[in-house]
Amino acid sequence: MKNKVIIQASANSFGNTHKIINFLNSDNSFDVIDLKTKNIGSFEYDFSNANDDFLPLMEHIIKNYDTIVFATPVYWYSMSGILKYFFDRMSDLLHFKKELGRKLRGKNMAMISNSGENDLKNGFEMPFVESAKYLGMNYLGNIHTWFNGEEIATEAKDKISAFRKLI
Numbered sequence: 001m002k003n004k005v006i007i008q009a010s011a012n013s014f015g016n017t018h019k020i021i022n023f024l025n026s027d028n029s030f031d032v033i034d035l036k037t038k039n040i041g042s043f044e045y046d047f048s049n050a051n052d053d054f055l056p057l058m059e060h061i062i063k064n065y066d067t068i069v070f071a072t073p074v075y076w077y078s079m080s081g082i083l084k085y086f087f088d089r090m091s092d093l094l095h096f097k098k099e100l101g102r103k104l105r106g107k108n109m110a111m112i113s114n115s116g117e118n119d120l121k122n123g124f125e126m127p128f129v130e131s132a133k134y135l136g137m138n139y140l141g142n143i144h145t146w147f148n149g150e151e152i153a154t155e156a157k158d159k160i161s162a163f164r165k166l167i
């Protein structure tokens with residue numbers, strides 16, 4: 001078990017986000033968790049999804065990792081829906097699992113996004129920066145990556161290599 005984890009948050013387990021993660025993790029220094037394989041429902045005010053995979057997953061993450069890297073495609077100028085569900089469910093930790101939520105304090109967060117082009121819109125990273133602040137986590141930074149056809153663009157590969165050293 002490593003102490004750094006990448007949370008893969010794509011609708012496609014073997015799509016572009018997966019390619020980016022494989023390049024980032026070429027030295028195998030991260031564990032990878034694919035949210036697509038988890039059953040994580042929406043936030044509900046009555047916590048009616050409390051028995052799905054979210055809480056056991058968070059317990060596992062909090063127990064085992066100090067650095068959490070979110071890897072998301074750009075879907076409609078935002079993080080993927082699967083990742084937004086995950087963030088919404090952090091609210092579970094602020095209510096009936098407060099002790100668990102407090103254990104996020106002092107951990108590190110980073111984010112890597114991807115789309116077809118190098119044209120990330122302003123503000124994409126804001127929910128990550130502010131969520132880290134709210135949860136008492138240290139925000140290590142983020143990069144955007146993109147493709148030339150099926151391949152990760154050369155310039156994006158250089159950014160990923162620098163990002164790997166940062167986190």
Ligand SMILES: Cc1cc2nc3c(=O)[nH]c(=O)nc-3n(C[C@H](O)[C@H](O)[C@H](O)COP(=O)(O)O)c2cc1C
Pocket residue numbers: 010011012014015016017018073074075076077078114115116117
């Ligand atoms: C539902 C959906 C919405 C998308 N919205 C955007 C967008 O707003 N801006 C953009 O540049 N690309 C957008 N794309 C393209 C993806 O960001 C891009 O193809 C990404 O590399 C896909 O990663 P994946 O294979 O892990 O899903 C969208 C793709 C999908 C499927």
